[in-house]
Amino acid sequence: MKKTIVLAIFTLQGNGAERFALTLAKGLIDAGHEAHIVYFKNIIDLPIPEGVKLHFFDYQKYRAIPKFMRSGIAAKAFDKFVLKNIGTPDLVLSNLLPVDFILSKSQLPNVHLVIHNTTSLEYGERLEGMRKELTKIYLAKPCVAVSQGVEKDFIEVFGRKSKITTIYNPIDVKQVVSTASEYVPDIDTPYIVNVGKFKQQKRHDVLIKAYAKANVQEKLVLVGTGELLEASQRLVKELGIEDKVVFTGFKKNPYPYMKHAKFMVLSSDFEGLGLVILESLALGTPVISTDCPSGPNEILPSDCLVKPGDISALSDKISAYSQQTDNNPVRLDRKFLPDYAASQYLDLII
Structure with a gap:
């Protein structure tokens, strides 16, 4: 049965999380499903795979709202935007903190936050000052780590209440x-x-x-x-x-x-x-x-x-x-391929 998956990301500039979203979207389309990317800032530097549907959610107008109110208001607006332009999704994947901050309050079904980096090292000395805010965000929804190391570190930071699994980033x-x-x-x-x-x-x-x-x-x-x-x-x-x-x-x-x-x-x-x-x-x-x-x-x-x-x-x-003249590269394991990642993400649908 054809599923509708939404991938939310701040921009489509040329970094790892953005390339992940596009690669996974293509893998989902190749598997016979519908993939939509909702981006918050209107910058597109990367080539968009055929069949991937793009939607610009203008987040800028919500930035004037005080932070303690912003996530709830913007999340309601995001949900309304998705329902109007895409319909009810089967799975929503949020990428990176500015988007996670909003989607942690989303009421759409099956929202997961994808953790792209080692939390303790990404925030470093800022972690303690941000721990309360980050805990509210990352314990609000189930999460997906892009490696076993990211998952282990996440649990060490946020504790046993963490709901997280690992799905490796795919490479097309x-x-x-x-x-x-x-x-x-x-x-x-x-x-x-x-x-x-x-x-x-x-x-x-x-x-x-x-x-x-x-x-x-x-x-x-x-x-x-x-x-x-x-x-x-x-x-x-x-x-x-x-x-x-x-x-x-x-x-x-x-x-x-x-x-x-x-x-x-x-x-x-x-x-x-x-x-x-x-x-x-x-x-x-x-x-x-x-x-x-x-x-x-x-x-x-x-x-x-x-x-x-x-x-x-x-x-x-x-x-x-x-x-050396014979630096033979390592062969890629199947777990890093788009069809494998797509099937694992589809398994998250309840």
Whole structure:
């Protein structure tokens, strides 16, 4: 029987949660169901799969309402918007805190909040000050973690009353592979690549220092933008490696850079799952990653992992991968494919 699934997200800019929503929506459509994405801010940077229906819920006008009243009022408006434009959904999946804040008060059936990151590390020192508010949000609805590590951390933060299960983020291998052939990056090969937003979590400083210490021939290509981009550029200049590091800026389609790289490096302090790892493996590109909470060690074997923040260990691993000619990538497990994820999400429907 055909089901109607709503995925709610703040914007459709190029980050992991947004790509997850689009990939899962396509997987649900391929399985014969109806997928609708409701987005709160009118920014679309990502290609929309055929058949996915988009709906813009203008959240901006609710931001003037005091916060203690806002979630209830906006949730009623969201519910009314969905019922009018889509009908009664069989499943609603909320993504990221600004949307979770609203949908925790939704009265629509089968609302689940998808937890994309390791809660304790995402909020860090702010957690204690936000614990009461976050507990109200994340114990109000059942939740879905994108990795076992995220689920374990969630329970440690919110306690035994937590209603959470794990469904791994899916990767659309066919779409990634076909999109990766759209162009060839104008960069001398071989090179090392990192794709990610320039923010503290991603630890570009650790990657840049480890790369400089490794002193390998391959260039380092950094794909992305963010608030720490200029700091990273300054660090590259201080280390005297401007001629070896390429900053590409944001790329709507980063897959050609991943496809043509000798290997990918992820240097994060924490992840939810590490979608770029799955994307690289789908393209046959080997990956080195920090063994951060959480996700990478649920995808990669231990010999591909190093301790987070350990510049020397990461440098040694970069040197070793640079010298090898047979860095065979890990094969993707079926649990990371869209049809498998779609079936697990459909099982949440009561």
